[in-house]
Amino acid sequence: MDLHLDPSGSGTGTGSGLRKGLTDALRDAVRTGRLAPGTRLPSSRSLAADLGIARNTVADAYADLVAEGWLTARQGSGTRVAERPVPVPSGPAPRRRAAGRPTYDLTPGTPDLSAFPRTEWLKAARRALAAAPNDAFGYGDPRGRVELRTALAGYLARARGVHADPERIMVCAGFAHGLMLLGAVLRRRGARDVAVESYGLDVHWTLLSRAGLRTTPLPFDELGTNTQPLEELSPAAVLMTPAHQFPMGVPLHPDRRAAAVDWARRSGGLILEDDYDGEFRYDRQPIGALQGLDPDRVVYLGTASKSLAPGLRLGWLVLPSALVAEAVDAKGISDWSCGTLDQLTLAEFIESGAYDRHVRSMRLRYRRRRDQLVAALAERAPDVRATGIAAGMHAVLELPPGTEQSVARAAAWHGLGVHGLSRFRHESAVAEPRDALVVGYGTPPDHAWSGALDALCRALP
Template sequence: MSLPRTNSGLVHDLLVELDRTSSVPLHRQIGSALRTGIRAGRLRVGTAVPPSRRLAAELGVSRGVVVEAYEQLVAEGYLVSGSGSYTRVAAGPGPASPPAVRAPAPGLRVDFGCGRADVAGFPRAAWLRSLKRVLTQAPHDRLNDIDEYGQPELRAALADYLNRARGMSADPSQVVITSGYGQAVALVLSVLAHRGARCVAVEDPSVKDDIRQLARRHGLAVTGLPVADDGVRVDALERADADLVVLTPSHQWPLGGVLPAESRAAAVGWARRRGALILEDDYDAEYRYDRAPIGAMQGLAPDVVAHAGSLSKTLAPGLRLGWLVLPPHLTDEVALARKLADRGSPVIDQLAFADFLQRGEFDRQLRRMRPVYRRRRDALLAELERHLPGFEPVGIAAGLHLVVWLPDDLPEQAVVTAAANHGVQVVGVAPYRLTEGRPGLVLGYAHLTETQIADGVRALASAVGELATSRNRS
């Protein structure tokens, strides 16, 4: 990516100070000041310097003095000048070092990290069209409009989409826009803690660390609920002294189970009897391959279910846009907590996503990416069957990852370490557990090409083979 072209149209940006009593010619003083700025990295590659006539007028020198300074810097390679265009910084012998970029681990060939979408598939052209429409058509006063609930256009568009696509019962007045799922959880926990909540129940295994840290900050205990093949064991809720339960009912993370209707109804009954809240994490329900669509739990009981979603898996996490659909009695308090946290998400991004939704671009993007991810899932399953037939895949019907249970004679951490030694990054199930359980690996595939998947599984198989041999010898 080329560096952005920026202008430095004011003399004080260049830090040019002339000493008219000096014996050094004025054009050399100007050149020296610019040369110093370029070497120090203040004037970056692509930065336009002021037109010679303007700089001469502001410095109180003849235009020829500035032209001579510019020509010398062009000759030295510091500036570049084209016919009919600005004179710009080209390069220097000592430019500032570029920002450090996190490098992959040494020898890393394939990273099966979970929870990642393929951001290379981000619909840049369609998103740009939405941005352009917003920038050209939105009234000026919308840029002054900071609404702690979120922009009305986006709240209405989201409610319409969620009701249509996820079978929900969402009114725009119940929607609060967030900067992602993490903030959504933080807001709910803070409001419930203020109301006197004492304990949060989470699935075991689940992505527990964020919730555990947030709960600790608010003085809340965390308890685990065991997960079976079809999702969380709801009967454990009756024994949990919890005021909030966080569930992934449409695709349990990470094991992939779907919470059946009777279990959903039982969880709702528990919440109503206890006066508790269910927080539904709908993290990747749009990506399903071998099953019919599963409606969101919020549609069953909007009075006790708060629904959280974001664009992290469907578009890109860098957009930092998410949402909560809340029971009416919580909406105002959560919106106030959002206001106190950061005053709200960027207006232009919210309006752009509203336009993106209303014009059907979001639906088109999901339809475009769903077969891409399915092919990658199929490639992973085929490679596992070919090279690691002893690994048992589960949670394959939807989502962006799957779990493989390991043979009983292979310790989870030993496999993770052996894989890393062969250039393959994998993560075990154990880090996501509150209690001990069956060893397994969580394999993300959405961000990998089919060739990378094949290479990664072969390398993983090689690592497992060497590990098994060494264990047999010992």
């Protein structure tokens, strides 16, 4: 092992001085906790060679510290730091500990991480690594590996109706990274305003604001986001979740889908389509991507964060041809953000059919949970109605007027991590506030789901 020590700190440069300096340095490293109890130290020969001193000097220092009780030495196991209490270094008073994590996590936006297909992913990784060309380990194309872009082009065309050419696909480190790149492109073009939906994620609005763009919310009603005001607002772009509005859960009405595309064609604006959970639908036919209506005016954003896991940090943009060069320039001259091996593994995962099998399996799992949620509400909280449940991994539970805050507090008391709908409402939204909880039924692992559902029902009015 490598060990950073300065044996000359208190020594004189002579043999005895180096011995004392090394002994003091080792003692200090153990006392302060830099060398943890049980840590195996280098052999005297190895450490002497590293420090450029005599082996006997190291052996004598070790012997002194064994005698003092700082180290232990046993035949066959080498020299180790002794198991003993290590005092905490003095310093500023520690901060108050943050509140503990909830017993059950029902926050939306995360899949069941315990269901990540480890075995199949590992098989795909091995195959991808064995077949990887040498240039895969160098600095890559800013758009990402061509193997993944090709696999995505085929999958998105087949499963989501996206017009995708590998040359127009850019791999990014998740949706947020893709949105940052698009924000930079829009600002360089001189854009100042981006229209957004009345309900969504504040982190996305913040990313656009940090790019120097003002976000203006569009009205929302039972038909989804109202796209008619786009004509009057004249933004440079609009960020939407047309297939399954987040978090309200309704698809954008066909007339409004067409109106949004017509606006983009007339004005030269862009539609930024967030297709965050398009694979998961239950009671209706899949709604194709809006990008299929006009690939030159719609930027399609997808991610593996919901279908697989957010820890992979893999997302993709399907760009209009006219935007590719600008997006590449915004990303930089080398693909520093996305690991090559993960890209190759995902490509193999898709091409082998493992991705489709996993999505089908998770679709069944989430549908069962959704059905159990609806049944439990009907039995134990009949005044609460679940909406937006034809697709996705979350539901909106509509509450009696004026009760959202009290129900959220009750949920926290029962150990639930869950958010009220008000958390997702844009501060400038004109729509009347509604009382509801947004429940991510896809988040808990299977073993915790029944407990989470019981705690939720006890918290509801």
